[in-house]
Amino acid sequence: MSYVGIVLISHSAKIAEGTKELIRQVMKDIPLETAGGTDENEIGTSIEKISAAIDQANQGMGVLLFYDLGSAKMNAEMAIELAERDDVKLVEAPIVEGSYVAAVESGMGKQLADVYDAVIRSFPEKK
Template sequence: MPSVSIFLISHVRELALGAKRLLQQGNDQVTIIATGGLEDGEIGTSVDQMQRALDELPQEDEVLIFYDIGSAKMNAEMLIEMNPDRTIAITDAPLIEGGYVAVMMAGFGDDLDTVRQKAESSYHKSR
């Protein structure tokens, strides 16, 4: 059974790496990758950087993407189109709260759809 990896995308590199550090506390056995900012250190997102991060994961891993704001989602959608042979989903769950639940569920061995649904439903219940 494939593992679910968590992919964090932010417009700021430090935010992506800080979120990864925080979420990794939930389960250090779950793979979390993070990317943020542009190559020159400015604020933004880069599909090229996202692709390089994705390429670090085993091909068979399922990937759940969390993002900070809208244009990161647009780039994540482009990344999915560029990788039709991968199983990748995007969630609208919050980067931290949803990400933490996703890490816990992935650690229990849940599949991608279940991890995504749990992350999204935990957010809606807390509102």
């Protein structure tokens, strides 16, 4: 079975990996990738890491991107443009809580739009 993929984008590789570890405690089968830190493993983000994570997470059901800070959002938006796909969406929700909700919804076999909507409904203050 294919699932909606999730990419965790953080300025810190440790934050991205820690969030992935938390999600993996309950959702083992969904495609879940991290893009934490720069290419030099410093604090920051990398369009190349984000693009690679999108490719790895996409099983044909689309991918949701979660980010921590403003420049991560900018790099995520650029990676989406470079991907030239219409099945990659940036989500305005807290990275830990939002990606957790998305993982549970994805694990139920829901479509991209339904997973996205479930996350947005869970965090209406982020709209």
